[in-house]
Amino acid sequence: MLTRTQKVIIYLTLSIAAFLMVFPFLWSIISSFKFAHEIMAIPPTFWPENFTLTNYYQVFNSQGSQFGNWYKNSLICSSLVTASVCFFSALAGYSLAKFEYPHKEKIFYTILSTMMVPMQMLIIPWYIMFTHLKLNDTLIGIMLPGLISAFGIFLLRQAFERIPNSLVEAARLDGASEFTIFRRIMFPLIKPSVAALGIITFVGNWDAFLWPMIITDSSHMKTLPVGLQAFAGQFGVEFHLIMAAANLVVIPSIIIFIVFQKHIIGSIASSGVKG
Amino acid sequence: MFKFLEDEKKQKMFWGYLFVFPAFLYFLCMNIWPMLYAFFLSFNDWNLLKVEKKFVFLQNYFEVFQDKVFLTSLYNTFAYAIIIVPLGLMIAIFLSVLVNSGIKHVGIFRFMFFIPVITSSIAAGYIWMWLYEPTFGLFNDILSIINIQLPFLKSTYSAKLSIAAVVIWKNLGFQIVILLTGLGAIPNSVYEAAEMDGVTGWRRFRYITLPLLRPTIIFLSVTGFMKVLQMFGEIYVMAPTGGPLDSTTSVVFHIQKTAFESYRLGYSSAMTFILFLIILGITIFQIKYLSGEKN
Numbered sequence: 001m002l003t004r005t006q007k008v009i010i011y012l013t014l015s016i017a018a019f020l021m022v023f024p025f026l027w028s029i030i031s032s033f034k035f036a037h038e039i040m041a042i043p044p045t046f047w048p049e050n051f052t053l054t055n056y057y058q059v060f061n062s063q064g065s066q067f068g069n070w071y072k073n074s075l076i077c078s079s080l081v082t083a084s085v086c087f088f089s090a091l092a093g094y095s096l097a098k099f100e101y102p103h104k105e106k107i108f109y110t111i112l113s114t115m116m117v118p119m120q121m122l123i124i125p126w127y128i129m130f131t132h133l134k135l136n137d138t139l140i141g142i143m144l145p146g147l148i149s150a151f152g153i154f155l156l157r158q159a160f161e162r163i164p165n166s167l168v169e170a171a172r173l174d175g176a177s178e179f180t181i182f183r184r185i186m187f188p189l190i191k192p193s194v195a196a197l198g199i200i201t202f203v204g205n206w207d208a209f210l211w212p213m214i215i216t217d218s219s220h221m222k223t224l225p226v227g228l229q230a231f232a233g234q235f236g237v238e239f240h241l242i243m244a245a246a247n248l249v250v251i252p253s254i255i256i257f258i259v260f261q262k263h264i265i266g267s268i269a270s271s272g273v274k275g
Numbered sequence: 276m277f278k279f280l281e282d283e284k285k286q287k288m289f290w291g292y293l294f295v296f297p298a299f300l301y302f303l304c305m306n307i308w309p310m311l312y313a314f315f316l317s318f319n320d321w322n323l324l325k326v327e328k329k330f331v332f333l334q335n336y337f338e339v340f341q342d343k344v345f346l347t348s349l350y351n352t353f354a355y356a357i358i359i360v361p362l363g364l365m366i367a368i369f370l371s372v373l374v375n376s377g378i379k380h381v382g383i384f385r386f387m388f389f390i391p392v393i394t395s396s397i398a399a400g401y402i403w404m405w406l407y408e409p410t411f412g413l414f415n416d417i418l419s420i421i422n423i424q425l426p427f428l429k430s431t432y433s434a435k436l437s438i439a440a441v442v443i444w445k446n447l448g449f450q451i452v453i454l455l456t457g458l459g460a461i462p463n464s465v466y467e468a469a470e471m472d473g474v475t476g477w478r479r480f481r482y483i484t485l486p487l488l489r490p491t492i493i494f495l496s497v498t499g500f501m502k503v504l505q506m507f508g509e510i511y512v513m514a515p516t517g518g519p520l521d522s523t524t525s526v527v528f529h530i531q532k533t534a535f536e537s538y539r540l541g542y543s544s545a546m547t548f549i550l551f552l553i554i555l556g557i558t559i560f561q562i563k564y565l566s567g568e569k570n
Contacts, residue, residue: 024399025390089298109304111298111482116558121547121548124543125308125313125316127535148301185528209396224395229397246402264389
């Protein structure tokens, strides 16, 4: 057991550490409510002298900022990619876990081996391919490289392997078609694993930067992180605006995290990776 | 429907193939073929602004190892890894042992440590850039109390460290959550037995907790190392030119610039292939090392 002093020291250390961890966000929120002249004031102020929402108004209305579109694009891309990853990973994972056919092992290891190839190596060929297919600067272009995940197949194959074969056999005897068995019986049984996969896929895609930046050109096609980068690049050192824009990216994630924190932390802990 | 489907075994095979087919085809088109194509490209001199590809065999690879910026970026990337991985892990182990020491309110601490993990690294990069700002940023405001001013991102000495600090901060929560899972798996009876033998405090941590956490720590070092090898976004935001004097350029950053700003696709493919070999080497090392643990 801990003594009283030990407890006080532990709480104090952890509280300071936790405060330092979230402080950058607090500071960016505080800064975003200051007027441009106050943010550059020497000596600096901590709390805004005149509280203002001008910066947010400017971020939404300045040229080159399309936050509405960027939210929409990020939401569409992350959701569709997540749905696709969950569906196809489950389908392939089910096949690899519960069916017998020639070359099954080879197929599995071929899929698994793609996990070792860094995404940066594929970006140049993708870019050339997508230019030929006229997919540059489209949402499909942003999404296509992420639609199926080898890691997802690996994860869900494991989940299916834990389900007894007798369940599948019983369903077959009832005369259900194979796809119905998958959709109605098998898929619901691994829902916790699918949810975990869905969460890490969504979080990873919401944060994706390199590929969406390369494949998009026009402002209205960008995703949130890419849009933010373009916006900040344009405004250089006007940190009152950049902080407001950064908060517009950060705050929705934090709200969603507050609501689903148990699920999100659990998913990332159980699968051991992020993105 | 089909005649051969009447045979039950063949029917099952048919469905098995049908279910795995979309994924397999997808990986052939989106991963395996592009990988081979990148390999092929790396033997060609091809600038996107010119139409013709020219086969040059190994010339790109020879050039890569004479490319000063590439060598610097390779050095920087390993320097990032050597700063970020051990330092981040030490802080994470320290904090997770405290969180796991039997206090209440574990959830709230875990929650606060985890917030940076789920936020966009681009947004986080700008927020830190503002903290680091030399004249108006908060850090130098605070430091001015004791008459110190640091250049942070503006000097070759401190820029790399400044970026490394952000990466450590961003990933700390992830490491803590994984470590807490590892710590939770250590049975209480082990600690009780240790206590009876009079092993407590630092010695308990050193000789019991740490060895039992070893697999988790190895896992986190390897995944952390991989992440650092592919670092890009943070640098792109906080040091858009890779400067000062290329001191922050990472391998992926240099690849991105060469491929999509100078459009030297063949040459940059050669660099991605070298990155791939490094990652492959570490993966093989990891598999051997980890399977060696079990024996």
